[in-house]
Amino acid sequence: MTGRVTIDQAIAKAKMTVHLPATCIMFAAWGQALILVPSGLLPPLFTFMSMAVAVSGWPLAWMYRAYMTPRWKLWAYSGAGNVQQMKAAAIVAKVIGPDNGFAEKSEICSKDMRAQILRLEGRA
Template sequence: MTARVTIDQAIQKARMTVHMPATCIMFAAWGQALILVPSGQLPQVFLFMSMAVAVSGWPLAWLYRAWMTPRWKLWAYAGAGNVQQMKDAAIVAKVIGPDGGFSEKSEICSKEMRAQILRLEGRA
């Protein structure tokens, strides 16, 4: 049996395990380029690699978020007393997107995990 989770606890965990790491990935990718490229002290190939990492920061952050969001949903919904309230609060807090939205469609998970999430949401 999973311990009950309050909405505030679930939202806080999403911010710490989904949003903050994704933001750090993006800013780290941009930051390394802002530090390395203007210095001009590196060989040309490293400057190009640095720029490639900077450009890939947003897609890498999106990939991380697409991977972690369904895992958070499964944890939060399994511990929620009222899944619909949890889901509504998560949408308002911008932890997850609305049903059928781009962010939901881009989530990376197995068919079994997707089925379990839909069952917990009452959409299966």
């Protein structure tokens, strides 16, 4: 990373690359069922599939967040002047969860990425 990242820039990027897509995934899954199922025009198999997609919307959104959050952390912490301030602001903005919380434990990343994040946070 060549340039510094401000807290506001990092939070804005998290909202655009983590929160917004996850929200879109969830609402798209629900929306397609709300549009297709009440019409009654679908064969039973497609109605069932539509409902299955609707039910899977929240877990899919969670998986997306779990995959993207550590990548955002690595980018934000690498460019931050003060990692602790960045982390505190991200927790307040609900971009990340507290240390050792369920959200952090469910993050999907390699051991190397996890080690880099912990080193940048000063917990390694």
